[in-house]
Amino acid sequence: MTIQQLIDVITISECGSINRAAEKLFISQPSLTTTIKDLEKELGTLLFNRGGRGITLTHDGERFLPYARSVVSQYQNLVDAFSDPSSIKQTFAVSTQHYSFAVRAFVELTKAYDVAEYEFAIRETRTMQVIEDVASRRSEIGILYLSDFNRSVLLKLLNSHDLTFTPLIDCNAYVYLWRKHPLAERSSIHFEDLAPYPCLSFEQGGDSNFYLAEEILSTNEYPRIIKCCDRATILNLMVGLNGYTLCSGIICEELNGDDYIAIPYEEDEENPNSTMEIGYITAKNSILSSVGERYIEELNRYLIKNKT
Numbered sequence: 001m002t003i004q005q006l007i008d009v010i011t012i013s014e015c016g017s018i019n020r021a022a023e024k025l026f027i028s029q030p031s032l033t034t035t036i037k038d039l040e041k042e043l044g045t046l047l048f049n050r051g052g053r054g055i056t057l058t059h060d061g062e063r064f065l066p067y068a069r070s071v072v073s074q075y076q077n078l079v080d081a082f083s084d085p086s087s088i089k090q091t092f093a094v095s096t097q098h099y100s101f102a103v104r105a106f107v108e109l110t111k112a113y114d115v116a117e118y119e120f121a122i123r124e125t126r127t128m129q130v131i132e133d134v135a136s137r138r139s140e141i142g143i144l145y146l147s148d149f150n151r152s153v154l155l156k157l158l159n160s161h162d163l164t165f166t167p168l169i170d171c172n173a174y175v176y177l178w179r180k181h182p183l184a185e186r187s188s189i190h191f192e193d194l195a196p197y198p199c200l201s202f203e204q205g206g207d208s209n210f211y212l213a214e215e216i217l218s219t220n221e222y223p224r225i226i227k228c229c230d231r232a233t234i235l236n237l238m239v240g241l242n243g244y245t246l247c248s249g250i251i252c253e254e255l256n257g258d259d260y261i262a263i264p265y266e267e268d269e270e271n272p273n274s275t276m277e278i279g280y281i282t283a284k285n286s287i288l289s290s291v292g293e294r295y296i297e298e299l300n301r302y303l304i305k306n307k308t
Contacts, residue, residue, distance in 0.1 A: 003075050005039045006068040008032060009047060013065055016054045066162075069137030070283055077289045092291040093121040095133035096143035097214045098202055098231045099278075100252035101306065105298040107255075112298075113291065120291075124231065126204045127212040134281050135161035140292045142281040143299075145248070147274050149218070153211040158281060167279040169303045173216040174249035174262040178238045188264045191271035195223060200234045200245040203227040215246045216276050217265070235260065248276050250306050278303070 008025065012032075015021040022029040040046055047061035057065060076091070090113065096102040106122045123133060133139040146154055146165065158165055175189045181197075183189055199222040202214045210218045226243060228234045235256060237243040249262045267273035280296065282288065288296070 001039060001042060003072060005035055006072050008035055009039070009061075009065065009068050010072065012036070012048065012055060013057055013061070016056070018055055066136050070286065073137050073140070074286065077287055090118040090291055091120070092118070092289065092295065093123070093133075093139040094141045094143065094295060095123040095125055095130045095139040097127060097130060097145070098124050098234075099143060099248075099250075100231070100255050101250050101302050102143045102299065103255055104252045105295060105302050108298045108302070109291070109295045113294065118291075126202065127214060128204065131157060131161055131163065131281065134163055134283065137283065140282065140289060141295065143278070144281065145214075145216075145276045145278045147216060147276055149274065150211045150213075151277075162284045163281045164284050165279050165281050167277050168300060169250075169278050171248035171250065171276045171278065172273050173246050173265040173276070175244050175265050176238075176247040176251065176260060176262050177242070177244040178235075178260050179258075181238070181242050181244070183244075183263070184261060186263055188266035190266045190268060191220060194244060198224040198226045198237070198241055198243045200226050200228055200237055200243040202234070203229050216248075216274050217246055217271075220271060231256075248278060250303060252306075 008021070011025055012018060012021040015024060018033055018036075019029050022032045025032065036048065040048075043060075043064075045060045046058050047064055049056045049058055092109075094102070094106065103122060103124070106120070110118075110120055121139070123129075123139065125133070127144060130139075130142040130144055134142040142163075144154075146167075155165065175183070175194070177184060183193055183197075186193070199215075201218075204212045204214075226237060226241070228237065234243070234245060238245075238260065246265065247262060249264070251260065251262050253260075265273055280299070282292075
């Protein structure tokens with residue numbers, strides 16, 4: 001088994017066609033077919049289903065693919081670490097829950113990274129997709145949070161995907177709303193104060209449940225809830241409907257503007273506060289690339305500097 005064979009498998013799975021994969025790899029279709037057959041013979045299993053409508057991964061192929069991505073990713077990190085950085089096109093991707101501070105750190109990363117060429121990506125997405133992106137090596141790093149409520153479930157989920165969680169910072173819950181909201185002048189906000197206004201929450205798709213919610217205190221009974229898919233829509237609904245959401249209190253005015261504020265959530269006996277442990281996930285036993293390490297440095301720097 002060679003690194004090139006692993007790259008071939010990854011490319012075929014992405015293209016869904018031997019012919020298109022061969023074109024992308026700049027080799028002939030018969031040569032690529034022979035390479036895959038040799039690999040399947042070595043492994044003693046079929047990786048692809050061949051049919052008139054294209055080529056798809058078998059069950060064993062689906063199990064094989066994440067390992068192939070991991071090995072290729074670690075190989076590239078090794079090459080990057082011991083090669084001339086100026087001659088290498090740096091690649092990096094991060095998937096994150098909808099956090100402006102994660103985007104801000106990404107902005108600082110791209111500004112500071114002094115290379116001739118790079119291919120970076122940031123994906124703001126639902127919780128389960130963050131986990132799947134890192135598990136499949138589509139992203140090197142994922143950003144999410146743990147709390148007393150979701151910790152055991154998410155840690156089991158991460159473990160089943162061979163991922164590990166590294167904490168960055170702890171935060172209590174804050175109410176996030178626009179500056180002209182009727183509650184904007186409060187020094188703190190109780191749960192009962194929020195009853196007349198819609199709670200804005202990020203939709204989690206088919207995997208939607210309390211444990212995957214991006215907002216802290218997701219188990220509270222909110223009389224009015226509006227689900228959204230992106231951060232810009234939530235900001236618009238804060239203005240248009242006097243909506244609110246619950247967050248870490250770490251907000252980025254440079255990106256979101258100064259029309260929004262975070263006010264401490266005041267707990268009571270029936271509605272206690274909770275702690276968000278924000279951190280990042282990576283593949284177990286993996287080594288962060290130099291770009292990944294730099295991103296975590298930028299993230300730490302911003303979180304510590306701007307914690308409310």
